Amino acid sequence: MSHKAGFVSIIGKPNAGKSTLMNALVGEKMSIVTPKAQTTRHRIIGIVNEPEYQIVISDTPGVIKPAYTLQASMMNFVEGSLIDADVILLVTDIQEKYDESDVIEKLRKTDSPVAVLINKIDKSTEAEVKSKIAYWEETLHPQAIFAISALHEHNIAAVMPFILGHLPEHPPYYEKDALTDKNERFFVSEIIREKVFKLYEKEIPYSTEVIITAFKEEAHINRISAEIIVERDSQKNIIIGKGGSMIKKVGTYAREDIEEFLQKKVFLELFVKVIPDWRKKDNYLKRFGYEH
Numbered sequence: 001m002s003h004k005a006g007f008v009s010i011i012g013k014p015n016a017g018k019s020t021l022m023n024a025l026v027g028e029k030m031s032i033v034t035p036k037a038q039t040t041r042h043r044i045i046g047i048v049n050e051p052e053y054q055i056v057i058s059d060t061p062g063v064i065k066p067a068y069t070l071q072a073s074m075m076n077f078v079e080g081s082l083i084d085a086d087v088i089l090l091v092t093d094i095q096e097k098y099d100e101s102d103v104i105e106k107l108r109k110t111d112s113p114v115a116v117l118i119n120k121i122d123k124s125t126e127a128e129v130k131s132k133i134a135y136w137e138e139t140l141h142p143q144a145i146f147a148i149s150a151l152h153e154h155n156i157a158a159v160m161p162f163i164l165g166h167l168p169e170h171p172p173y174y175e176k177d178a179l180t181d182k183n184e185r186f187f188v189s190e191i192i193r194e195k196v197f198k199l200y201e202k203e204i205p206y207s208t209e210v211i212i213t214a215f216k217e218e219a220h221i222n223r224i225s226a227e228i229i230v231e232r233d234s235q236k237n238i239i240i241g242k243g244g245s246m247i248k249k250v251g252t253y254a255r256e257d258i259e260e261f262l263q264k265k266v267f268l269e270l271f272v273k274v275i276p277d278w279r280k281k282d283n284y285l286k287r288f289g290y291e292h
């Protein structure tokens with residue numbers, strides 16, 4: 001029997017809805033989603049398996065001009081996903097201004113087929129959709145344009161046939177029951193980071209990393225310890241909150257989602273640790289899983 005397999009790269013600006021789309025295409029919550037920009041920091045792989053094909057979808061960080069080493073590493077993940085890509089999905093928020101063209105420059109350099117996904121059309125008028133379609137037609141001449149709502153899974157079904165139409169005949173790259181290439185610890189740290197992004201404001205989410213320090217699997221419960229890393233003592237105090245009220249919220253919300261994810265009872269213990277300027281330090285970034 002013939003079998004198709006290939007890599008799909010989802011790219012775009014921060015907050016465009018890339019991770020929401022990824023989760024909709026895979027049908028599982030693979031990538032964390034928050035209202036804040038730069039939520040995704042890694043290349044996150046979600047795999048769609050059917051007897052006759054395997055689609056390896058990469059969700060990537062939003063394209064920005066890097067201001068510090070962590071962001072430079074995030075942009076390396078974007079570049080890496082483009083090198084492998086058999087198909088590129090450019091996700092763009094319909095309200096987004098495309099005045100600077102970092103993303104477009106990247107796409108002009110590739111030979112891979114590109115589809116532009118104009119997202120969040122639930123928040124726009126039909127006239128706006130029409131004018132954006134014309135804009136992208138002119139700017140990029142992509143192989144296809146879809147007007148979608150990733151959040152409401154509107155028009156998502158049309159994207160799969162486009163992908164399949166551009167996938168080569170190839171044996172599977174991963175086991176046919178694999179959903180991703182990252183381990184449970186990674187997803188647990190992401191769930192905690194999602195709560196930090198949702199619960200804190202200003203520079204706090206961007207100054208934070210989450211490290212799993214213990215992951216003990218017992219018969220009926222997993223005992224997990226994690227460190228929330230921040231850059232300064234003042235941030236540590238904010239993370240903890242008055243009498244520990246804020247970190248307690250992080251812990252409760254995260255534990256609920258981790259239990260859902262692992263389908264198991266979880267005891268979650270959180271600690272806060274200061275590592276000055278970790279976002280600019282190669283040794284810490286490497287230890288935290290960021291390539292450079």
Ligand SMILES: Nc1nc2c(ncn2[C@@H]2O[C@H](COP(=O)(O)OP(=O)(O)OP(=O)(O)O)[C@@H](O)[C@H]2O)c(=O)[nH]1
Pocket residue numbers: 012013014015016017018019020021032033034035036037038039040041060061062063119120121122123148149150151152
């Ligand atoms: N109204 C509306 N909101 C959406 C839609 N898709 C995504 N969002 C929202 O947009 C915000 C950003 O979504 P994400 O999926 O995290 O965006 P992203 O492109 O992965 O963002 P980064 O990881 O920061 O680059 C979230 O609040 C989503 O709920 C949509 O179709 N309609």
Ligand SMILES: [Mg+2]
Pocket residue numbers: 018019020031032033039040059060061
């Ligand atoms: Mg994302």
